[in-house]
Amino acid sequence: MTRQITGDADTRVGLGLAALGRPAYLTSSRGSDIGPDRSVTALRQRTFDVLDTAYQKGIRYVDTARSYGRAEEFLADWLRARPDVGDVVVASKWGYRYVGDWRVDAGEHEIKDHTPAAFETQLAETTALLGPRLSLYQVHSVTPDSPVLGNPRLQQMLATLRDRGVRVGLSTSGPSQATVIRAALGLEVGGAPLFASVQSTWNLLETSAQEALSEAHAAGLAVVIKECFANGRLVPGTSDLSPAVQRAAHIAAELQIGLDQLAIAAAVHQPWAARVLSGAVTVAQIESHIQGARTPLPTGVLAELVSAGEDPQEYWTARSARSWS
Secondary structure, eight states: OOOOOOOOTGGGEEEEOTTTSSSOOSOTTHHHHHOSOOOHHHHHHHHHHHHHHHHHTTOOEEEOOTTSTTHHHHHHHHHHHOTTOOOOEEEEEESEEEOSTTOTTOSOOEEEOOSHHHHHHHHHHHHHHHGGGEEEEEEEEEOTTOGGGTOHHHHHHHHHHHHTTOEEEEEEOSTTHHHHHHHHHTOEETTEESOSEEEEEOBTTBOTTHHHHHHHHHTTOEEEEEOTTGGGTSSTTOOOOOHHHHHHHHHHHHHTSOHHHHHHHHHHTOTTOSEEEEOOOSHHHHHHHHHHHTOOOOTTHHHHHHHTOOOHHHHHHHHHTOOOO
């Protein structure tokens, strides 16, 4: 039975496992947050600890992907070890392969592949690990050139999964997110919309998809916000000196909350957002993010913050140049 994406302000927080399932990721300060032990055993235990705290605090949505190293495996292990946990919405993604060989210094960490063959292979791998717990399967990081937007065979394969009771969604990345979202809204297979959800980057620095996400919400899609901390640029102690980040840090200080709490509060306040993902890698971070989601924002603060964002092309160019650590 499909689990729906619902919830009040604080319970709308979900946990993303992108930074927990592999030894390297592109989030600033991750090295100090994780520490030197990047072994499979250490990261599995860290994932369990964060999942336990998230569940105890009311989080019921977990997002993973085939390319997140061993994140699907860690989540499957955690679910098996917690047989009383039956109310978690499990979302995963296909379309990238992890090729980092469990090395921080790998020359390449993931490879994009949106072909029908990749879908068949990765769906089988995900199903082997998560089985009937899988509620939502998303195409990972769709861009305007993705085959999913124009390949009838691939669309039919996705529709077959949809008709078996697994919700089908997509995630977006890059400066053309709005274009992709609107193209996805127009896709129907078998007389029904192909996609039930969209996961997109939205944060105080990159808001260009906001109008399209509002349209997706109005069309009935569940909208999930990812990267609300801008890959570590919007966190306490940030070393980012850009005007938009410094302005947000100043407002957070005035409100006497952490910059991460301001960032997630701003995301949760978006009326079109069903979920906002925390990418926490420590128990303290998940606790801070949940508290931030419960933080009210004074009238006018959100509009001021959003208006001070960055040019989307510049934002994504800088993101693509970030190093993995």
